[in-house]
Amino acid sequence: MTGKAPSLGLLCYRAMTRAVSPLVPLLLRRREARGKEDPARLCERLGVPTQDRPEGPLVWLHGASVGESLSILPLVSRLLAAVPGLHVLVTTGTVTSAKLMADRLPAGALHQYVPLDHPDYCARFLDHWRPDLAVWIESEFWPNLIFTASRKDIPLALVNARITARSAHNWRHAPAFIAGLLSRFSLIMAQDRASAARLRELGAGKVLEPGNLKHDAPPLSVGEAEHAHLAPMIGTRPVWVATNTHEGEESAAGEVHKALASSYPDLLTIIVPRHPARGPAIAAELAEMGLAVARRAAGDGIAPGTEIYLADTLGELGLFYSLSEIVFVGGTFDSTGGHNPFEAARFACALLAGPSDFNFAETFADFEGAGAMRRVGDAAALAAAIRRLLDDETERKRMGAAAKRLASEDSGATERTLEALLALLPPARKREAHHA
Template sequence: MARLPIDKRTLNGFAGKLGAKFIKLVHRTSSVAQQQELPADKIKSFHPCIIAFWHGQFMLIPGFCPKDMPVANMVARHGDGELIGAALKEFGMDVIRGSGAAGRKKDRGGVKALREAVRALESGLSVPMTADVPPGPARKAGLGIVKIAQLSGRPIVPVAAASSRYRALDTWSRMTINLPYSRIGIIVGDPITVAADAGEADLEAARQAVERELNAITARVYEMVGADPTRATPHTALSPEAAPAKAGLGLSAYQLVTRAGTPLAGAVLRYRQRQHKEDPARMYERFGQTETPRPQGTFVWLHAASVGETNAILPVMTALRGERPDLKFLLTTGTVTSAAMAAQRLAPGDIHQYAPWDTTPFVRRFLDHWQPAAVILTESEIWPNTIIECHARGIPIALINGRMSDRSFARWRKNPGFSRPLFSRLRTVLAQNEKLARRFRELGARDTHQAGNLKIDAPPLPVNGNQLEAFRATVAGRPIWVAASTHPGEDEVVISAHRRIAAARPDVLTIIAPRHPERGDDIVRLAQAAGFTTARRSLGESPDASTGIYIADTIGELGLFYSASTVAFVGGSLVARGGQNPIEAIRFDTVVLTGPDTSNFTDAYAALLRRGGALQVTNAAGIADAVTRLLSDEIELARMRQGATAALDSLSGALDKTVTALLALLPKPDGKLQRAS
């Protein structure tokens, strides 16, 4: 391919000059909204100063700056920065190249630019710069601008400009192109100063002050020129009250396909029933039908996908009931095992149903009957038709214990026409950590907070005391370890590890508690093929002296086996399943082993491994070595238990934060909806 006859820098310079001409055209053809105090005079009264504005909202500002006030603009080093720098030079302005790292490791010239900005201010130049830094989050002021104010001793002066006619580009900051023949205006906010000896708390307070003032004057200037700021506001900065994003082609296609596929639901469900994934006696619930009457009063619908999410959400229901005894609860789940758990553990008066399939007719039928006052989804349960129908009826939707894998996030982010209309309809999102909260914001959620992981705060799994006593009597004197919540591909590894452990400890009992109890038959065949004697819990069998491997293929008894075991390998971690919940084992002082895939519990495992409260293994030999050593080392067991307890203490608090946020979301007893804080 032939090269262009001119280089990129020359091209950017030419484009910059054209851009400057366009900005001057907008100023020349537009009327200026008048104010009592001239903005130019107010800016000059603070000169030299740091002129702060939001990224994407700066096009008009060069034309409003006093021509006799020397300035040096902070401009990024990338190609767009060259274009912008060339345009600014047409207004007689100097340029400082560089920008903040925005949390990234790579330095983009920010340190050098900071020093140059301080020197420029000390030499009598004002420094215009964006308060937020690419690639975002937009409308969130960075600490860089505050540090410049601290080092230079000069004030930060927030400014905002707008036009009645504009086009907003679909960039991270909603880059706004102001158009000719508009009503234009600029507002200069109150200055913000930073003391030379300011500490971290003072710097953060100043950063927040910059953010608040810029948001306030941006809203005011759009109102002053008679324009709606919504289109120019990045979706990550929109308020929860703003209208949700409109459905794109992908979401519209999903709604069309799921509606068209409704007649096939029966056949699909019957196929799942043959795989033991549906309850034939309650299959009608998947169609949104029910034989259970709706209780009177304020009714809250909570949805959990399976067993783990159900364990996490049950304490939320208990805590909400403690604060609001008037509330009634409906819990929906999607698996047979979680339904069985709900039957065992729901409080009297609470109702369990299978969640309706996510097709519009089924969801509408479900909502017509239950008429919930609020909907609480858990973790990653994003069902498009359910969210759209609830929002259309004015039912507030919360997502709690929110999490999202790297793969899911990448998929959602590639389809903003699908994701933003959904996530912007969520009233509040409580994520497990700040990284996940940022992901939900980027996808369109407006009110997002870090609350922690509810599974950390969940109470110990229930244990039947009589059955535990009987089990311990049966296996008295034997060393015991459990492989809990195993997935296909892990049982073979556990059986191989058992062979190695038994070579050193012939009396060892290995318990395998599969994540899905219906796999009991498969595990028995694997163990017997390897030459081991087995017993099976679901058949009422108890282990005897000859039993090497005990298959705990029942529902709701994992707490019993953790209580009886010294060491637990927590499954879903040797295969690509993200790992299961280690906290359930730790609640019983059972020492935890995990495989390398812990993505479902990243924060919990990071804290556990950092404090020595868990061990990571990669294969049968690793499991066998760790189990064999721990079964005979009380000092190491005590040390690991202490580390695990310290890790849990550092991670707790999610339940209180979640309940506080949900109480603010729910209607008061008088029917008035509160705003989530």
């Protein structure tokens, strides 16, 4: 791995990231002001650790944010069980994912923020942690981090790889750059056929197709006390959930509620924004539409007159899926490209989604094919679809059962990924020499 010469594009990128380093403190301060950085752990973004490296072998897994980090939890547990004395380092880049990892990582695993992609920060990070294996999850390519790990002779794997048609098109403008990055991975495992084909087109060699790790993830947790608290407030009211919503989708959900209110005067709409920090702005927008809004982050309860319950908190998706049989998957009415449908499906929710699905095109197609998901073009069509499901309990439960059945099937992706990663771990004597 150390012998691969960097492409001209990579050399230019490394020079550029060095040139802009004086701007990094300003960038971090701005992100901190917007709630996108943890002020107590800003040093980690510069490659300065806040924890000691544990003794023994260490596998490093990097996932960009919440979805990626949650999808690897079963893999983390299996790695720890498979290798005595192993530790697992998980890095992510968002405050939300860091909080979730703090609650859910098993013993033997720890979390750090991924360093910003500057040559010096990456080298500092890797010199401290000295991973025996580095594993990238899905699609976040940080060139300096990949190059530096490769130069230090750390085996690299890209698992559950996902690359959209849009991303592949953009990378085709820098073919030598992306081909050079992909060539540094000893193992590439795609989560679907389309991603595998695109990776091969971009210069990857052998690309395996073991399945999607998200298919094997465990159900989201539900706080029993919180469920017992909220369920009586809702009672027998009809409920639907708009989950992982982005700007513009909350107002669409408000329009849906207003369209259905005359037929269902006690309807409750639960909105779970993708970014909870937007809660106050979303609440103000919905209130301007004449809707009665209660905010969970503000400690509001669900009163008889509450029309919109804004679930602007972290780590409670399972709670809200457990309270409804109908879920609209956000990020599908804008250019986001959709979000993970498996989480809601495991709660036997009938799924609805808009037209934007490039992040999960094959997955959405599977749910549609199983009769578990319906696609809608706009807010009016969403209102019509929810009306049909509220009116037809048999169809609602049939769709929910189909969704749960599909999401609960063990795809074997975790086991196949585990076996491939274990094969990349250096033998014990080589690990000892590496850390000497």
